[in-house]
Amino acid sequence: MAITQLSVFLMNQPGALIEAIQALSDAGxxxxxxxxxxxxxxxxxxxxxxxxxxxxxxxxxKYLFSKTEVVAALMSDRSGALYPILTALNEANINIEYMYAFTGSGPEEAYVVIRVNDVKTAEELLNANGIRTLSDESLKI
Known part of the structure; x- marks a missing residue:
C-alpha cells in the first residue's frame, strides 16, 4: 500500500520548474x-x-525521472504529532533516508512522506501502531 513518488531531475536554471509543472497541470x-x-x-x-x-x-x-515507493503516514497537525511515528520506526531499526510533510484535506490533518530502507515493514509497523498510511489509490481524484 505504499505510495509512488516521482523524482524528476531538472536543470538548476530559470524556467525549468515552471515548465515541468505546466506539463503536469495541462494533463490535469x-x-x-x-x-x-x-x-x-x-x-x-x-x-x-x-x-x-x-x-x-x-x-x-522530456525529463529524466525515477519512481520510488515511500510511506505517507497520517498525523495530527499539532506539536509533537511526528514523534510517535519516528519512535515506532526507530524502535524497529528502520532507517529514514529523507522525509517531508504536507497538509491533508481535513481540519488539523497532515501527512509525513518518509523514504525508508524497508517500506513494507514500515507500513505494517505503523498500521499496527494505529497510524494510518496512504496508498496510490487514496490519492486519486
Missing amino acids: INIRAMSIAEANDFGILRIIVSDTDTACKVLGD
Whole structure:
C-alpha cells in the first residue's frame, strides 16, 4: 500500500520548474505533495501526484525521472504529532533516508512522506501502531 513518488531531475536554471509543472497541470494532474532539493547544476523535484501513470507519460519524453515507493503516514497537525511515528520506526531499526510533510484535506490533518530502507515493514509497523498510511489509490481524484 505504499505510495509512488516521482523524482524528476531538472536543470538548476530559470524556467525549468515552471515548465515541468505546466506539463503536469495541462494533463490535469494534481500535485498532492512536493519537495525540491538542489545540487550545483540540477534540482530534484520530488512529487506525489493524483495519477502516477499519466504523470510518467507526460514527463517521459522530456525529463529524466525515477519512481520510488515511500510511506505517507497520517498525523495530527499539532506539536509533537511526528514523534510517535519516528519512535515506532526507530524502535524497529528502520532507517529514514529523507522525509517531508504536507497538509491533508481535513481540519488539523497532515501527512509525513518518509523514504525508508524497508517500506513494507514500515507500513505494517505503523498500521499496527494505529497510524494510518496512504496508498496510490487514496490519492486519486
